[in-house]
Amino acid sequence: MRRFAPLPLLSVALLGACTVGPDYAGPPSVGTAGQPPARFVRGGDSATVAAPAPARWWTALNDPTLDMLETRALAANPSVAVAQARLRQARGALRLERANRLPQAGASGMYVHAELPGVDLGSLTGGSAEGEGTGGGAGGGAAAAEAPDLGSLDFFNAGFDASWEVDLFGGQRRTVEATRANVQAAEANVADAQVTLAADVANAYVALRDRQQRLALSRQSGTLQRQMFELTQQRAAQGTASALEVERLRTQLESTEAEQVPLAAEIEAYLNALAVLTGAEPGALDTVLTTPGRTLLPPAQVAVGDPAALLQQRPDIRAAERQLAAYTARIGVAEASRFPRLSLTGMLGLGGTSPEALVDLDNLAALAMPRLQWSFLDFGRGRGRVEQAQGARDEAEAQYRGAVLRALQDAEDLLSRFGHRRETVASLVRVRASAVKAAGLTQQRYRAGTARLIDALDAERQRVLAEQNLAQATAALTADYVALQKALGLGWEPVPGAPVSAE
Template sequence: MRHAPSPALAWLPLALLGACTVGPDYHGPPATAADAVQRGSFVRAADPSLRPGPGVARWWEGLGDATLTALVDDALAHSPTIDAAQARIREAGARLRTQRADRLPSVSPTAAYVHARLPGGLLGSGSSGGESGGAESSSSSGSNALDFYNLGGTASWEPDFFGARRRSVESARATVEERFADLADAQVSLSAQVAQTYVALREVQERSRLNAESSRLQQRQLELTRQRYDAGAASQLQVERLQNQLASTDAQRIPLAAEVSQYLDQLAVLTGRSPGSLDQTLTPIVPVPLPPTEVPISDPAALIAHRPDIRSAERALAASNAQIGVNTAKLFPSLNFLGIFGLGGTNIGDVVDPSKLTALATPMLSWSFLDFGRTRAAIDQSDAQRDLAAAQYRQRVLEALQDAETSLSRFGNTRLQYAQLLRAEQSAVRAATLNGQRVAAGTSNVIDQLDIERQRLSAALAVVQAKAQLTDSYIAVQKSLGLGWSEPPASAPLSGAQPAEDRAATR
């Protein structure tokens, strides 16, 4: 006796097809800079102030400047750059939700009312408005009127037999994660830019202060030389030389003032304000902040894993890899189930009469195997885009390591330069003190003392510039290590756990 197959077994081939996902699975980015990772440290990190350890996310607090900390926090909270990055996250999140929704059936409710006037005789000679339930006749005009009411809907569903939808979701989710990495990269760049601009402002303000002090000394020296010239103890050449020096010093004050305005406006815009908004807050002169005595730095492996622009490139690679599966699925047939249902008739009451139910369900099979190579070309294009993303990832890693090595080397050398110039300034201070004692004892004159004081100011100016370069190189180290961003809060959209079906598609 032959038994009919079980209905459950009839769906088994479809279930097996539903578990199929074409295209290459993503197994992570290509191994890059293996020698640097294996070495476990940076080559140029020779300065004794650099010590191994995890970096500090809010590294600017280590500079000990409350004004700078407030500026960075304001920028991270109000900068249009951050707002734009967050908008891109929301856009990518909406696209991911769309891709997920495309995997579910689509149902569209419909409602229709039709009024038709037909030639006489089409509805039957005996029909009348009362007898036909909605059909009305008009003997005078020789025509018939018909009303039709319908309330229902249409439904469609395309089973994801070969994983095209799953790959689309996988690609969209990787793009969301790429946008989160882009936000973190924007935070890194913005915090560094604010700090560098702030240091440049404080340096220019210090240089302007020293310029004014040098101008006062030169003015005093010129007055004394003129007195000596009037007494016949100095030449006109000496007076002219001092006048020329004073004019040059005063001329330097003009571009310095322009630089101060430039940096004030730049900081205002970086923090989301209009130019001029920070003039009153930042006009008082304070010293350039110095880096901490110890600077913790990570290793190359941690940089590759932590730096946001590298993570963004890796997620872009994952998204492009998933697109290969999206296009590969087009090689296979697709099955779409279409359903139409509704209640209706010639009376309005028919829309609530279950006996007037009309339903239609039909499967539709489509297969674009005669596409003249278009699908194969699309797959080849996806392969090339994946290879391009892999090359861009490797390039990003190598450039990041170069950036880190360069900034670490610059930080160490600038620190040595600052120490030497600091010793030179201390020597100039001692020379000015000793000569002041000689002036008090009558063994040296005031003009020589003013000249020594001017040399002291020149040494102080060199120290201010070196100090700013040292702090700027410290900022560059933090930026090259990818510090200055924080993890999004748990309540952030799409930052939670990955759904099981997505994990299955991305493993």
């Protein structure tokens, strides 16, 4: 038995272990200190450093209808479906690149029948070709002169072939590395779509409930103003009120009734928006949401964690970091293209001029063909590809730094705004309490005969106005809470599917 020298195979294996290009060392540091601060600067008393849960933050608002809308949206919204489809494409690309590193093998079968004029195929088949004249003499020669002989050949072949490009300098390994990072970025993009969608649904729902309550209060205020207007008209007819008072109340009443029209239009717009966000046609949720609901209030304490946790849980930052890893690996792909490429091709088959030849081992044919390619004289094309990949990597790093800084800014801005909005709501709660007390005292005076009816109605109108201002500020506070959850990168769940392993 012939023994193969292991040295060439060992040399190929050692060369295959070489990987050119930079190894990814993790995300770069951001900021002057190199690390994010230990805690948020604008946290205030309303924020705690406890780690927040990344999913289903909206349950803290204690509204079953909102919980139902969020569940529907995450299951049926097209934007999430688009991100999930892109993730499946990325996973398919990774599977393809992993397979490209392995040998390829195939089988084939072939039958050829040829009839060629003027060609003696008998010498190829080892016998007489069909179409040779069997008669002799002048008659046979005349027939041959009239029509050329036709050579006929049948050929049968069946075999196997295999090919493999040896990854001498790690170009294919870097391609798999880059594609794997793209899959992880696609997973982060799915989570980012969920974060954005959850915030959009909550914002639309909070705005809907705010407009519904403001419309109801506006109608209540309009009723009181109409009573005041009609009463002033009666007093003017009796000479105890001036025409100026009548016109002033008329203007106030008409302004209140006019503001109800855009509120009604906004309610319909938010009903349409919530239907589309949940993957349904406009109007599909009218029966569920038309009845006004209660005002949503955020919890007294909000868990925000710390900036380091923020950078890990925000999906857009994770996607930017994975893109940086992918572009770093692409430098190795470009570097490997500048070095020689070794491919191995082999074929094994049986063939002959009859079907019986396909089972005759004496007709076995084998071919082994190693091939080495090296474009050593490319006039800088390879170096240009490397520089292009390095520039793309630097751009990805700058984008990552920008994403981190914007995320920290978003969190700090929302923490500050949320804290100050709480102070505004607390002030308006005191204003409403004062207005309620004033309206009650005026009602007592009116029943005692020491105050006019118009004074009692005006005090009640001031109470309704205080209710409107408080409702609007409360809705704004809840909207800030929603925006804060989005800025913290909350509202996503792990993407189902096979984990992306290192190899």
